[in-house]
Amino acid sequence: MDKFALYVPQLLPFKEHFLPEAHRACMGCGIALGVRQTYKALEEKNEWMEGAHWEVPFKQPLPGSLIKGTKEVGEETRPALLQIEKDGQAHLLICFDNEAVTAKPTPAVFKKAFPAAAVARGFHYVATACPSYPFDLIDKVRRGMESEGNSYIHILSPCPVGWDFESEFTVQIGRFAVESAIFPLYEVVTGSPRLTIDHPKIRPVEQYIHLQNRFNHFKKKEILAIQAEVDSHYTKLQEGKL
Amino acid sequence: MAKKIPAAKTRGKHTWKDTKVGCVLLEEGKAKPFEPGEKPLLVPLWDKEMCVRCGLCYLFCPDAAIKRSDDGYYEATLDYCKGCGICHQECWFGAISMMEEA
Numbered sequence: 001m002d003k004f005a006l007y008v009p010q011l012l013p014f015k016e017h018f019l020p021e022a023h024r025a026c027m028g029c030g031i032a033l034g035v036r037q038t039y040k041a042l043e044e045k046n047e048w049m050e051g052a053h054w055e056v057p058f059k060q061p062l063p064g065s066l067i068k069g070t071k072e073v074g075e076e077t078r079p080a081l082l083q084i085e086k087d088g089q090a091h092l093l094i095c096f097d098n099e100a101v102t103a104k105p106t107p108a109v110f111k112k113a114f115p116a117a118a119v120a121r122g123f124h125y126v127a128t129a130c131p132s133y134p135f136d137l138i139d140k141v142r143r144g145m146e147s148e149g150n151s152y153i154h155i156l157s158p159c160p161v162g163w164d165f166e167s168e169f170t171v172q173i174g175r176f177a178v179e180s181a182i183f184p185l186y187e188v189v190t191g192s193p194r195l196t197i198d199h200p201k202i203r204p205v206e207q208y209i210h211l212q213n214r215f216n217h218f219k220k221k222e223i224l225a226i227q228a229e230v231d232s233h234y235t236k237l238q239e240g241k242l
Numbered sequence: 243m244a245k246k247i248p249a250a251k252t253r254g255k256h257t258w259k260d261t262k263v264g265c266v267l268l269e270e271g272k273a274k275p276f277e278p279g280e281k282p283l284l285v286p287l288w289d290k291e292m293c294v295r296c297g298l299c300y301l302f303c304p305d306a307a308i309k310r311s312d313d314g315y316y317e318a319t320l321d322y323c324k325g326c327g328i329c330h331q332e333c334w335f336g337a338i339s340m341m342e343e344a
Binding site: 007008009010012014016018019020021025026027028029030032033036037131134160166167168169170171172 | 294295296297298300301302303304305306307310322324325326327328330331332
């Protein structure tokens, strides 16, 4: 055996199910990356692939500056939802969240209400994932399919158009979001969350915010408030409370 | 479940008179018959001396454009590459450089 075959990405199946000619994503799209990795996790078992359909299909979100002056201003933006049927009546729901807002983004975009709501509704497996950590994401999708009952996965997918950054930083920004604890990766199996990736040294939130141009209007006071909120949420998660 | 819109029976006979106001696409799979995209400005090129064949570029490509060739090295299919530069940014060994296509 070739010694180079030992690198982990080569253990994944090389066959593609999310074909590049079937989508019209922009270059460096985080959603396309997340969907591709999800399909890579699913493609081991063909029955899973057959039951997948888009509850809310993903489309290019328009940033506030582009929409101004059109009718779409008042329209609510909904994140893309992929629903996969398991055997029986249960299903796996995957949300591809690109934090699209039609107005100027406020600090409220960092709050993720969906995972907590899913836990409250009695979903058996709830997790957050990011395509910057591909093996973590693939693991979670497989575990969500294998667990009994409904499961929900929230995937943060950076959007170069909406967040206003260069397309080559898509993966890096997702990594910064996790390292600065703005989007901690955890999974909830029996009511209490467990951090799957716990960095010993957490980045300041400022570094994540300054990478993107959509937060240019934030002032220092707001950033400090965000930092305090993120810290309290993260210590809560470390103690095992949602 | 979302409503499924049946595919157009008259594909090919579609003229400008049939387009909806605002050129809205009402059918699924409209992009399939076309060659995807125009050619990108910058294209990834691999330096085979520095490449260790780890496959990170392949894993992080959103468009599934990077494929493994028979000798274990990776190559981009330029039909699908949009030139986003994620592979260049994520390569640990600096083996990928974005160049103008010759």
